[in-house]
Amino acid sequence: MDTLQHDVLIVGGGGAGLRAAIGVARDHPETSVGVISKVYPMRSHTVSAEGGAAAVVSEADSLEDHAYDTISGSDWLADQDAVEVLVEEAPREMLQLEHWGCPWSREPDGRVAVRPFGGMKLERTWFAADKTGFHLLHTLFQTSLKYNTIARYDEWFVTSLIVADGRCQGVTAIEIRTGEIRSIGAKAVILCTGGGGRVYPFTTNGNIKTGDGMALAYRAGVPLKDMEFVQYHPTGLPGTGILITEAARGEGGILVNKEGRRYLQDYDLGDPLEVHDPNHPQKRTMELGPRDRLSQAFIKERQAGRTFEGPDGDFVNLDIRHLGEDKIDRKIPMVRELAVRYVGIDPVVEPIPVRTVVHYMMGGVDTDTAGATSLPGLFAAGEVACVSVNGANRLGSNSLTEILVFGARAATAAVAHAGETLHTTNGVLEDALRSEQANIDQSLLRSNGGGETVAGIRSDLQSALEEGAGIFRDRATLERTCTTISDLKSRYDKLTLTDTSRTFNTELIAALELGAMLDVGEAIAHSALARTESRGSHQRTDHPERDNDRFLKHSLAHRTEGDPRIDYKPVTITRWPPGERVYGSA
């Protein structure tokens, strides 16, 4: 059998992964690069992003403003050197995407258009109608096809990182179609596997978002940073959790409770303007406030009995009728399609029912601004990573920017590392393969019936996290959740599969994903328990204030034999000392 080896191996074929691959192939054509993904790249979850990608483009805007918006949006937990990198490299990345053919929406004069977004002082969100992620991903994927030096492993599931001699030397992976396990040597591995929203029961995330890459790094001894910060998007469709983009509010949509009131005005987010006022929607105000504050407002409204009750839970109304059919069809056509199809509402004539829904993980694999982790040879970029640019709460449209900027940076760093590294020896590859094969055969593919099912454990995990690590948290429920997850891990050890076949065994894949989800869940719960303050999207009812003295630092969750060990590292402050997050006035 041929040995599989690359200089750089990228795990995940979404926005970050493809950007990294193009970066390697285009700028270092002599470097051997592979992209390995459990799905075909066009299926990566980047495809479902809707609203846009932020980058400073107008005369009236500045990098400082974008940085300040991001840092204040993060409740001062973002590393300011990383944010400076993000805002500075953003315009170049967006422009490059345009040069690669991305169909950005345009002004009448042919220039790229930008729209307002939550928490941003000025319009700077580039958009392709409301299918920005789809167009971005397909542009990247199609551009990557230009480079036939990029080797692709489509529908290969990475099961572990190969760590030897104190560095990451490759991966072991299952070729899903045949069920065969292989080891692939790599001088540098870049994790671009995205987030893990599926650890919660109600999420915008697709099926594939199970935190695989986070678990891979975690098990290899790399800490997961800021895992307690989970973003609930304020506007998901009840029942399915399908995302209704923030762009609907960027274009002027309003949120209204059961009493017909634009309730956000009661939550320190400023005063509402009339919807036909030329200054509506006002930036950093009301519906264009940051996501954490909007989601928290929803919960408070629900507790006060002012939300609508529906068959799929409570909701409020997102009203975009005043935008008019023409504007809706031009700027946010998918919002209309999704509302009509999945809740039977035409938003041109009726308001859309929406509710909070898990959407994004600010936390992830701890990296520096080059995308390097504490394990030599291992890099990470995109939602899987925590640099951190998003801190305690991410602003909408910063994520699509982040995947491009840090996908490119990780590629550069990975190539540099690979240039100074020896290739992986066959001995190491064979050992890793043997051990992983035994691991999987022993743990899952035996058939002695333990009574546990993938779906059962998964559902219990999701419930536990929603209960303990939701929008508002407290010590007692968090402790319960931590205990539950520990029990679930024991139950997982007893899991056996009904399907022990080799060919495209999706029960096996689901079981492996569940293992990753349990690791991610445990990191979230324990990090949340340890942070006895409220900041951004982590709100403790028993510690409701922000505590910069004790907690202006990142959590680091380290895997142990038992519960994770949580320690901390400082936040990098450069130019913006911690201040109050003020929304509503200018």
Add this chain to the structure above:
Amino acid sequence: MGVPEKTVFEVYRYLPDSEAEPRFQSYEIGYRDNWVVLDALNHIKASIDPSLSFRWSCRMGVCGSCGMMVNGEPKLTCETFIRDYDTDTVKIEPLIHFPVVRDLVVNMEDFMEKLPTVSPWLIPAEEPGPGEYRQTPAEVAHYKRFSMCINCMLCYSACPVYGLDPSFTGPAVLALAERYNLDSRDDGKGQRAGTVTAHEGIWECTYVGECTQVCPKGVDPAGAIQMLKLSYALDWAKSFVMPKTARS
């Protein structure tokens, strides 16, 4: 909301590791009014039969994973509502015209191999300046529709030409070629001619038009192919009548 209805799902099974032949397996399940076919499959997998294999991800009609035959028609199962079928039985099979790997999973390598052959990337007319290429909303509109393809391959299942001759390049790939040809920033039409006008390219299409009918995103690949025919035919004619200008 209401009490769940009940329906029998007849699902195609193919388990090559243990069975030589495919078969159908029936699952009678209750479903909610707002369920799509994909919800039923997930319910079956979670509660009844974890061995059922199928692809899915976004469940909102944008990733293109979940294409299957539902009562004989190619559909995105995440956009196909069970309540729209008034039959007692809903039959689910893997996308036709593709080899079956397992259960509802088909081998889509043929499509993946064909995709790069039409050079589906921007081949710019001129080097970019310091800013963006200017492109008016009207210019975007010219190609926008053909850029909406989610690669779900329902069109390949609908196309009898592809069914009879798998060497046909096919609707989605050709539509993507037209997406770039019509992009005002692009100048790659000549470079794409080889693959597009080859025997297995546009000229094998006989305009059955079913690809456009089944496309869940309104791409109109049939339209793209006919436009390609006209476009390249005119180029060819021009190359005789006005050889100098045609070369541009």
Add this chain to the structure above:
Amino acid sequence: MTRELERPLPRSWWLRKAAYFQFMMRELTSLAVLAYAALMIWALWAAADTGSYSAFHDFLTSPLSVWLHILVWVLAFFHTGTWIALTPTVLVVWRGDQRLESDVIAAANAFLFLTISGALFWLVLR
């Protein structure tokens, strides 16, 4: 290793779906057009001398020929109709960022067809 299953298309594929059947019928109408072209070639050949032309003329006035002509006329009209209906797909006309509606394009083509046919008809019968 895995063994993939091929599911070849049966010969009766075009009978299984209404749209496919209609497609085949549409394609078959071109045979009618072809048949008439053959008739026109016969006419040209027959015009060589009065003997063959009068034989051709006898055929033309026979009841079989009249029925055949009616049939061909119906099929050719259907053929043309489906063709005209498809023209908007290829003849895309933009007004700014809006596409001219299919019906408009099809109607314009139909109008052209009828006008030119009408003119030719008048020319021949005059």
